[in-house]
Amino acid sequence: MNFSFDHLVWFHHNPEKAIQPLSEKGIYVAHGGRHDTWGTYNTLSYFDLSYIEFLGIEVLTIAEQHEENRLITQIVDQLAKENREGPAKIAIRTNQIHELAIKLKQDGHTVYGPLPGQRVTANGEVIQWTLLFIEDQPNELSLPFFIQWDNSDKERLSALKEQGLLGRHSDENSKLECVGFVVRDLEETIRTWGDLLNLTPSEEFWDEDLQARCQKLELPGTHLLFCTPDREGPAEKVLHERGETPFLVNISQANQNSFFELLNGYWRFQ
Incomplete structure (x- = not known):
């Protein structure tokens, strides 16, 4: 499937x-x-x-x-x-x-x-x-x-x-590279989602912007990034204020490198 x-x-x-x-x-x-x-x-x-x-x-x-x-x-x-x-x-x-x-x-x-x-x-x-x-x-x-x-x-x-809805960003090649989720138990959550979608998780890595341990599921179209905060930072702030939730959008080929909060979520342009 x-x-x-x-x-x-x-x-x-x-x-x-x-x-x-x-x-x-x-x-x-x-x-x-x-x-x-x-x-x-x-x-x-x-x-x-x-x-x-x-x-x-x-x-x-x-x-x-x-x-x-x-x-x-x-x-x-x-x-x-x-x-x-x-x-x-x-x-x-x-x-x-x-x-x-x-x-x-x-x-x-x-x-x-x-x-x-x-x-x-x-x-x-x-x-x-x-x-x-x-x-x-x-x-x-x-x-x-x-x-x-x-x-x-x-x-x-x-x-x-x-309808003219594609290629309208400042860089027409901009891609929704991944969506990030903050979770309390990285291993359990990514295992649950990986089993559901029949995907193998990536190796764990440290995300400096988010101050969190993270793993990815490489879902076709847009990847899924799961993060558990390890110290104070954006991921910890969201988990404390809102609980487990999507919280981050990664945009690649955006003609800029920036990380910011907007519309009650985080955005990272690379």
């Missing part, structure tokens, strides 16, 4: 307010559209098929009605109730979502889905997909959810190019 990174979901009260500060850093963010049946809306930043989704609540009364879409229950809990913005969850792409649901159940997981989803773009186009969520969570860090798009990767890439 093949998996690829699809996107990082970044909760924000006003997703459109991610556009200007990231533009000043050379990152292009476009208006996305509405999820009318979920009460949410988004803005999007694409790096080929990997992307960041800034997701906000548009109609809370609609969002509060959802139980099976665990992303919507999470954004209601985290954004509406706790007032906590920032990177929140990742989506993994597959083209065998129904088979995956069966396998996860056979492995002892409780799942929600597959569930249909759709977004209406600003020009009225309807984009559709299917979602699958794992309900049981072995660690504080929530496991990824899975997505299968109605269109093929080739069709989606072609559509993104036609």
